Each structure stands twice: as C-alpha cells, then as structure tokens.
Amino acid sequence: MGKISGAVKSVFGAVKGFFVHWNRPAEGKYVPSKEVVAYSVGGMGVQFMAVICNNVILASTCILLGSIYNMKPTTLAILSFINAGVTIVMQPLKSWLIDNTPGGKGKARPWLLWLSIPSAVLLTALAFMDPGWNPTTMAIVVGILFTIMNFVYQFYLGQYTMLAQLISPNTQERANIISISSLVYSLAPTITGALFPLIAELFTNGQLDHDFYRTIFPIFTVLGVLFTLIAYFGTKERVIVPKNYEKKVKFWDAMSKIVRNKYMWILNITTWFQFGRAAVTGVLMWIYIYILQNAGAQAVLSLVMGTASGIGMFMAPFMIKFFGKRNVAIFSNLIMCAASIPLIFFPSNLVLLFVSTYIVFWGAAVQIISQPAMNADALDYQQYKTGDRYEGMSGNLGMIGQIIALGTGFIIPAIYEINGLLDDYDILYDPALRAPLFRTLAIVASIFAVLCAAPFFFWDLNEKKHRKMIEELKERAAKENILNGYEHESVLSSGENFDGTDSSEVEAKFESEHKDSSESLVDELTTDESLLGKDKSEEDEV
C-alpha cells in the first residue's frame, strides 16, 4: 500500500512540477515545460505527414501504389532500390547542409520551417496519379516524384528527431522529452487510424478507392505543416559549446573521426537488420482490408493498436532509468522476436496476428525513445573525444546501411512474390494463400529481431559514464570561454544559464548593478585553479 501511495504521490508530484516549471526548468534540467509542449504538439504535425507518407511507401503493402495504381512488387522494389541509391548519393550533401546550417539558429529547427511545405506539396501530388497510365509511365512518374519527395520529407522528419537530441545536454531529460513528445504525437496516427476507415466508407470502394486518397492527402499534409510551425517557434537547441564555437565542418576530416566512434557503429549496424524484424506488422493493413473487412472494427482495433506505441513510449524512460539504455534496447528487440515466433505455427489465427503485432509495435515504440537517446549519447561521446559536433556528418555512416538496404530491400517483396502475391493482390482474400506468406514473414521477423539486438551487447557507454562526460565538456567550454574573454557567458548554445535564465540578460543586470564597482565575474572564476591546465590523462577515464 505504501508503494502504491508513493507511486501516486510521485505521479502527482511530476504533474505539479510540470506546471511549476512552465517557464523555468527544474534544477539540473534545461528545458521548461512549455517548450516540451511545443515540441510535442509540433510532433503531431510531423506524424500527420508520416501517416500520409506511410500510405505511399514503395512496398507491396501500399494500397495506393499496389492495389490502386497496380504497380508490381518487383517494380516497387526496383524503384525502392533507385530511391535508396539517390538517397545514398545525396546523403553527404544533406549532412554537410545540417552541420553548416545557415542563420545561426541551430541545426534542426530551421529545416523544420524550410522543408515542411515542400514535403506537403510533394506528398499530396503522389495521390493524383492516373491509374489508367501504362505500367511504364506510372513507374517513371511515381519514381521521380517519390524520390524527390522522399529526400525532402526524410530530411524534414530527421530534423524533428534531431531536435530532441539537441534540446538538452541531459541524457535522462532527453529520454523524458522523447517519451512525452512520443505520447503526444502518437495521437496523430491514432486519430488517423480511427478516422481513415470511417472516411473511406464515404467512397464506393472504401480504402481501395482512389478518391479516398485524393481527399485525405491534402487535408492532413496541411495540418502537418501548421502543427510543425508550433515546434519551430516554441523550442530552442542547447549544446555545450564555448561562446565562439563556429566550427566549419569539413567532410573527410569529420568522416575520419566518426569512423572511430564505436557507438555510432553499433547504432548503425542494428539498423541494417530493422527491415526484417517488423515483417509481420507490415501486413496490418492487409489484415484489416482482406481479412477483417469491417470498417467499424478496424477503427476500434486501430485505436487499440495505437495504445501499444503509447504504452511503449511511456514505459521507455522508466525502463531506461532502472535498467539502462543498453539493456532496454536488447530486451525490446528480443521481445519482438518472441512475439513473432507463435505466428510461425499459427499464421491464420486472427487473434494471434493482432496480439503479435501489438507486442511488436510496443517493442518498436520503446526503441523510438531509446535509440535517439543513445544516438545523442554517441554524439556527446564524439564531442568528448574530438571536440566536434557532428549531428549531420554522423548520418553518413548510415550510408553503409543504405547500401546494404539496396539488397535487403528485395527480400520482403521476393517473399511476397514466391507466395503468389504478384499482379493481383486479391489473393489475400484466400486464407489458403495467406497462411504460407504470413508464416514466412514470421520467420523473417524472429530472426532479424535477434540480429537487431546483437550489436547492443557491445554498448558500454552507461549513464554514469555519460554524466561524467557532460561535466567534463562543461568544464572545457567554461575554460575556453575564460581564455577567450567570455567568462560570464553560458556554455549552452541557446545562451541560457543552467537555471534557465538568459546569460545576456544576467550580464546586463550585473553590469547595471556593478557599473561603479571594480568587481567582475572574471576575478571570481579565475581563482578556480581546477579549471585551468587540467590533466589530459583524466579524459581517458571515461
């Protein structure tokens, strides 16, 4: 009973603290609550776009491209291959743009502003293809449009995720913000998951009707843009750098340093296998349309499925706090494996399909929190080792995964085709044909979930080590500020002090209070010998 009341009190305490720290962050934290809200609500805009983008993926499971535009699985796989190639080629440019973002307002926020509208326009255009085109024309037009859209949209999406890594140097706070924002922004797919089947009922062919997509695409991309602007205007980026930090990032110099960051490697290697671990969840829309065939039940089940992500994202920061990010990453992948195994034996069981999909969604949701948080830790480690911030350039390591994906991208479509899913998706109505397909996908999902977990066994950057790193970075930045005459300046890129006040305001106030005095902040700081001439060998302790 005591534990329950303690837990209830801590929940109430957290809620109260949320409003108390609306304008100023709590001690030890960096982000006020209002900014968390802005980031979270803005995330709904990003998710509305993501939902629309999920309706036009280059995969056989895409109703619009597969069932309506009649594009074959191998055509889609070829376009996906080309798109991946273009993405690889454009990645260095994107990385350079991120690390050299003009305007001085950060590396993530500006791109949310600049890329949201083009993303919306390009996504909407994909809903207005003519199903009567011959296959070649369709493939060319969709291919070109999708490739451009994907570059712009992925850039935009990535910057929202990156903002969470830059919004605070406190790793637990980052995880908390990612979790809170994930819970809020996941309302967007929950809303659309419930609304779309009901909107589809207004059209003759339901979710197989072209007009359905031509209706939802413009509406929800516009909503996406409007909500995204909330994130742009309501947030700040905070990295620990000296006042005069204006690093111009050179490509090869950056790459030679990033390749020595083992934590970046671990995170990238796990992404090589992620295409397979969710093989079963990819058929959820097919389950609704070809098996369930009930819009009302689909709306309810979509809501239920949405709770999996919400629960996973809510639990993630608590799990991270008690077990650490590494263990959480391993566990969440292994549970996705365990959830897929029963479908190998019972591929036609509808209840089992939903339960397995629910658990896989849960595991993936946990990693929505843990993975960016681990990525941010890896970036801090980079700064600790080499003094560089490589939010953009670190993405180049992902090019290896993208090259690998050129090959692995054919595996799932090939599995569909060998099970009879070619140019007629109506075979999915037939349980005799569905069962072997779902069984194979379950095998793939199980194996690849284990492969996703494997790299994390090598992750040894725990939370204690990370805290020591951040303190070290603060000391270095403060030392450099002193040496460069910015002794009273904040070491946060946002210009705030650690109590949330603005350093320039503090400076102005100090000067007005001490304008006739010989006192200065300089004397107080320079008497601290420990900040000067620190022993380099202590850096190796982490």
Next chain:
Amino acid sequence: MRKKVIVVLLIAILAISSILSLAGCTSKVEEQAAWEAYEKAMANSAEHLQNNGSYFIKYRYNGQNSKGEKAVVTQKLNVVYGNSNIKDWNDFVVVDKGVEKAARYTTDYLNTYFGYSLKSGVKAKNAKREDYALGYFNMKGEFSNSENVEDFFNLEAGTSYNGNEINADTEIKKYTLAYALGTLDGINRESTDLLSAEKRGNVLTLKLKVKAEGLFYSNYNQDSNCLVVRITLNRISKISSADDSLPIYFINYAGPKLTLASYDAKKS
C-alpha cells in the same frame, strides 16, 4: 571480445543465408513434372467448382469506359456459396458483379448484386429458408425477383429484367469460374507444346504453344504469342498471353464477404 564478434558474425551470416534461401530463386521445372502440376491444378480447381466453392474473378481486357474512351476494363465477379446459418443449403449464393477501373480519370464502379436476400427485421442466425428471396439489386438499389441462379449467370448484355436493366457490356457467364476453367478445355500434352515451366516458391508459371485447332486458345500458337498459365498452390490462378495483350483471367478461390441488403428494406 573477439569471440563475441565471431559468434555474432556467424549468427548473422547463418540468418541472412536462411532468409535469402526463403526469398527463393526461380528454378526450371522438367516437362513431365510441369504437366503433372498442370493436371493436378486443373483437377483441384474443378473440384473447388463442383463443391460450390466461393470465388472472386477479375477479367481484364482493352475496351471502352462509360464515356466511350479507350480504357483497360476490369469486370469482376465475386460469388459466395453456402449459408452456415441454414443446414444443407449449399446452393445458397450471393453475387457481386461489377466493373472497376473502366474510366480514365474516375473510377466507374458499377455493381449488380444478385442472390438470396433476407427479409428485413430477421436476423441471419434465426432465419429460415422461406425468409430469403432470390433476386437482384440493380445500380439504383431496386430489387427484382428472379427465377433461379442460372438465369443470372446466363444474362446477355443489356438484358431487361422486369423493367430493371442490368448493366453488363458482355455476358456475365464469361466471368464465372466454370467459364474461365472451361477455356482451358483441350489444353494438354497432346495438343500443346510446353515452351517453359518456371517455379518460384509457391508459384509455377507455364508458357504454352497451342498446336491443336478449334480450341479456345488456338490462336496462341507461336513462341512469341503463347498462352501463359500461372498455378499458385496447386490451383489455376491466372490465364493470359505472353504480352498480356489479350483478356486476362485473375482467379481467386475466395473473395470479399458479401451480404445483400434486405429485399423489402424501405429507402429513405
């Protein structure tokens, strides 16, 4: 540390190899085995038909849309047999006959629903045979009684039925499973040369050159203009020509769930 790396790499290689083998490669099938597979598939499909199995067929050809423009026209026929609520009533049928993707810029979806319609106010699980009426709903949703099921499948184009016209630009029977399988009558190892047989997973694709005359597909008598028959899990699933220029049958042995509206439901 090195052992960890080696173990992980070995597992990864093993797993990826397994997946690649599951993804499957195309393999050629010997002629004898190919004909045996074809004969077995025909027998399975015929058995499904004789047992009143449900089916969902699409018949795709180059035609005209409702505006008179050239368009790829897809006629679909979804037939559901059986009624689990009434014992031994195997000839119960509900049919959805429609046209999809016939227009260039809009989707003309013309439906005719035929079959046994339940009286309003009666729940299916409590219904008796006499609560059902056989007939059809036209595009306007009006119900007309019919004599028997075969009358519907034998309807000619533009047929006037009790004053309510069924809109079909060709005979409905051409879209039935019986007709689709019937087009392969006479296709066997004596009348036809097997040009190739390739198997990929559960899908076997046969390319056939028809030597005999007088058969439905006798025109497909050249290497460059051959008949293509796809067999999926031991059942005929697609009949087409090598360049897909002629009408294509997409045959499925299950389709969407069908329930007719009540024949005496009042319209608002």
